[in-house]
Amino acid sequence: MIELKGITELVGECGAGKSILALSIEKDAKTLYISQTQIKFSFILSSVVLKRIDSFFKLKIFVFCELNSIVKSFGFKKIILDGLEDFLYVFERPRKLSNDIFRIVTSLKRLYFKDQINILIINSHYKDWSIENTTVSNRYFGLPWEYLINHRYLITRAGGKRYIELVSGKENCKSQFYIDNNGAHYLEDNSELT
Numbered sequence: 001m002i003e004l005k006g007i008t009e010l011v012g013e014c015g016a017g018k019s020i021l022a023l024s025i026e027k028d029a030k031t032l033y034i035s036q037t038q039i040k041f042s043f044i045l046s047s048v049v050l051k052r053i054d055s056f057f058k059l060k061i062f063v064f065c066e067l068n069s070i071v072k073s074f075g076f077k078k079i080i081l082d083g084l085e086d087f088l089y090v091f092e093r094p095r096k097l098s099n100d101i102f103r104i105v106t107s108l109k110r111l112y113f114k115d116q117i118n119i120l121i122i123n124s125h126y127k128d129w130s131i132e133n134t135t136v137s138n139r140y141f142g143l144p145w146e147y148l149i150n151h152r153y154l155i156t157r158a159g160g161k162r163y164i165e166l167v168s169g170k171e172n173c174k175s176q177f178y179i180d181n182n183g184a185h186y187l188e189d190n191s192e193l194t
Helices: 018-024 055-074 084-088 093-115 144-148
Strands: 007-011 030-034 048-054 078-082 118-123 130-132 134-136 149-157 161-168 174-180 183-186
Touching: 007 018, 007 093, 007 161, 018 078, 018 118, 018 183, 048 149, 078 093, 084 118, 093 144, 130 183
Parallel strands: 007 118, 007 149, 030 048, 030 078, 078 118
Antiparallel strands: 130 134, 149 161, 161 174, 174 183
């Protein structure tokens, strides 16, 4: 269902299942999972290495100076960056850092093109924000963000059901999935969805 090419963003409210869904995509791929917060899952796959980074400055150092060699040393095939926007909450004017965000994501994109590493970025904010008379999906990153992402999927939860919908990319689709102790799974029959 989810096509990983270039940079894929999963967006949605907290508790919608974004992180578990990201871990369930290409479950057997050696994965580097980067997060600012303490990671709490009911399951962790043996193919996942967790990396906690606690500041935007340390994230920049890690991506620009360490990530390439770590990817090569461990043979990672997937990188999940959970809560990129969380690193910016401490700044009064986070969009002033959009150049740094652009450089970080461009470095990640190079990994995709050079080494075929799939990149997933998980964020919470997705709306039609108006910034300086321009509509953008994430007010923290601004307009350049719209051009960095290859696919954006909106993850929602309503009435005990979870949905994933492609909101940018070549084709629109919507599917339902569920989460259990083994991860996220798509429902086989999505005929009731529109």
